[in-house]
Each structure stands twice: as structure tokens, then as C-alpha cells.
Amino acid sequence: MAQLPDLLPDSAVKPDRWAQFRGLSPWQAGGTVLPLVLIVVGGLLGGLAGGAATMINLKIARSGLSSAMQALAMVGVVLAAAIAYLVAAALLSAALG
Template sequence: MQQIPDLGKNSLGKPDPWAKFRGLAWWQLVLSIVPMLLMLVGGAIGGVIGATGLFANLSLARKPFGTPAKLLAMLGVVVATYLGYFLVVGLIHNLLKG
């Protein structure tokens, strides 16, 4: 029986920080990274929300869904992260401006 390699370690036995990105299709990589663009616009708040979207999409990319369902789910996460960011920023703005 063939052994499945451990994607979390490199050849030297050290943790591989890029293991979650290996083996994904190009569109899965793009949809996983797009939420992190919030970090450029929103600083720490955008970074936290973007990282949440990144990890959610990486998780969805590894699920055994069909391609159309996976694409729609990952697009939904991207839209939800941007809407969530604008909601949080809007609430903070309203709280500070009174």
C-alpha cells in the first residue's frame, strides 16, 4: 500500500510553511489569497478578517466538493470577508463619530 506523504514537513523534517498551498489549482490559490488584500486597505482589522478568509478558503479548497460547488463556496467566502470588513469599519466609524 502506498504511503501518503506528510504535507506538513519538508525533506529535513522541519515544518513546511507553504504546505497548505501546495497541490492547489491556480484559481484556488487566487481565491485563497484575495481576502488578504484587505490587509493593504484595512491594516490590522483588514489583516485579521483577510486571514480568516484565507484559512477558510484553504480549508474549502481541500474539501471533496465538485469544482462548481467549491468555486461558489470560495467566492462566497471572498464576498463575505469584504462585506464583513466594511461592516466592521462602518460600525467603528459610527461609534467614533457618534
């Protein structure tokens, strides 16, 4: 008996937006999304810095580092993103004003 072809393309299946956060502990998930606060504070520039920091923190959370090292690295990434936002905002302000 012939096998019927799959008539539904893979693109018709709705992707799971939260799949990359599944399996993380609550503190890891919180540390991963913490940089997104920069969106509220900094608009587009804050969103760019916060989005990049979120992706980096997600990689850190999935790494094999110990919990203490993951926490320190995530805090460092959040601070670096905030500093990068402040420097970019200052440079843009100086260039425009």
C-alpha cells in the first residue's frame, strides 16, 4: 500500500515561542529576560541592547557552567548591556545636539 504524502507544509504548524525557555529554572528564565527591561527605559536603543543581552544570557543559561558562575555571568551581561545602551545614547545625543 502506498504511503500518502504529507499535505500540510511545515510552515502551517505554529512555532512554540517559549520552547527555548523550557527546562530553565525560574531564576535562569528571570535572568535571561531581565535585560528586556531596557526596552521600557531606552526604546529602540534599549531594545537592541536588551535583545542582544537576552540571547547571550540564554546561551549562558544553557551552558554547563555552575549555577554561581551562570548567575555572575548573567549579571555581567546585564550590566554590560546597560552600559552599552548609555554609551550609545550619549553618543547619539552628542551627534544630534
